[in-house]
Amino acid sequence: xxxxxxxxxxxxxxxxxxxxxxxxxxxxxxxxxxxxxxxxxxxxxxxxxxxxxxxxxxxxxxxxxxxxxxxxxxxxxxxxxxxxxxxxxxxxxxxxxxxxxxxxxxxxxxxxxxxxxxxxxxxxxxxxxxxxxxxxxxxxxxxxxxxxxxxx
Numbered sequence: 079x080x081x082x083x084x085x086x087x088x089x090x091x092x093x094x095x096x097x098x099x100x101x102x103x104x105x106x107x108x109x110x111x112x113x114x115x116x117x118x119x120x121x122x123x124x125x126x127x128x129x130x131x132x133x134x135x136x137x138x139x140x141x142x143x144x145x146x147x148x149x150x151x152x153x154x155x156x157x158x159x160x161x162x163x164x165x166x167x168x169x170x171x172x173x174x175x176x177x178x179x180x181x182x183x184x185x186x187x188x189x190x191x192x193x194x195x196x197x198x199x200x201x202x203x204x205x206x207x208x209x210x211x212x213x214x215x216x217x218x219x220x221x222x223x224x225x226x227x228x229x230x
Contacts, residue, residue, distance in 0.1 A: 081106075083163040083194070086113040086152050090122045092133045093210055095202035097225050099167035100143065102196055109142045110165065116149040123211045124230075136225040153188035164193045169203045 083103055089096060089112070103110045114129050124132065126147045137143045148155045152164060164184065168174045174195065181193035198205075210223050214230060224230070 080108045081163075082109040082111065082159075082161050083107040083165045084111045084113050084152065084156055084159075084161045085165045085167075086115050086148075086155075088115055088117060088120060088122065088207070089129050089133060090120075090124055090207050091129060091210055091214075091224070091230065092136050092228070093202075093205045093207060093223055094225060095167065095169065095198045095205040097136055098199050098202050099165065099196050100137065101140070103165040103194070104140065104142050106194070107142070107163065107165075109144060111144045111146055111159070111161065112137070113152070113155060114145070114147040115152070116147060118149075123214065132228055132230070135228045138227060151187070153184050153191055156191050157188065162191055164191060166193060166195050167198050168195055169198050169206070 085100055085103055100110060100112065112133050114126055116126050130145050130147055133145050156164065166177045168177055177195050184191060184193060205223050210220065213220055213223065220230065
């Protein structure tokens with residue numbers, strides 16, 4: 079039986095921190111679906127299609143990675159695709175508190191789906207998509223924030 083997890087997020091854009099979490103999730107699951115969430119309330123720098131392409135670039139050569147975009151509740155996506163695990167990454171205690179609240183709500187909605195929270199490796203804890211977007215706007219050096227093969 080193939081064990082699959084969903085790694086959901088806006089990934090605007092996908093960073094070295096996201097890649098770190100994904101690679102570590104792949105040590106626990108046969109397949110990880112990177113789910114690009116479409117949130118109408120969130121103003122994204124990159125379109126969902128562009129974010130998917132960036133993730134394809136970042137994960138080139140990684141086995142067991144699937145990429146999909148979705149516009150529904152995460153637990154509904156999981157039920158539709160027979161996925162019973164959600165993977166989330168955290169950089170600090172603030173992220174943890176937010177992710178735990180989401181995991182608790184998801185557990186209420188779907189007790190059959192478990193959330194796995196993975197702390198990012200220390201060398202990536204300073205990276206946020208917000209900081210990367212700011213660097214993009216100001217033509218900053220992205221080399222310490224994005225996978226080498228990603229071109230924005």
